[in-house]
Amino acid sequence: MPKLDASSVPTTEIDILEETRDKLPEGILRSALETLSHALRGGEDMFVIKPRETLTPSEAAGLLGISRTHLYKILDSGAIPHHVVGSRDRRIAATDLLAYRARMFEAQKRLAENRAHADEADHLALDEFD
Structure with a gap:
């Protein structure tokens, strides 16, 4: 890559x-x-990154901005498909990694929006007591 x-x-x-x-x-x-x-x-x-390219765990972790140890936990959970090369080396398809990254960003966006709505509701509730 x-x-x-x-x-x-x-x-x-x-x-x-x-x-x-x-x-x-x-x-x-x-x-x-x-x-x-x-x-x-x-x-x-x-x-x-070419769509058909496969990435090493180090490359994938770097693209996600996480540690390799954390990436292995994600891989072990099944959240990102991967395959084993040789006896234990793993490879991740670039398309699978980018799809996971998009899902992660979407989840973060929803969480931020939900938190913003909760803060707004808290402020409205406090205004009722003024």
Whole structure:
């Protein structure tokens, strides 16, 4: 899984990327180049993952921003499908990892929304006592 290190990309190349992006019609490719150029200008590193690619636990944990130990717990729970290579090495399909990541973000979003609604209800209840 190649990592695009933002600090190693000259601003002149980002300028060219943006010029190319601006020549494209609205669509998924233009959107991808826009995301890439914004990330690089902001100093964010990027990973290039092919849908059929498989990842090592270290790579997967890095993409999720968690420890490898925690990832093994998630794998053992069955939340992310994986397969064993050799006697014990595991591999995770990039599509399965990204699907888990999307579910995780959606759950976090719902939790935050529920908490916000609960806070709002608490404030309304307190207003009744004023």
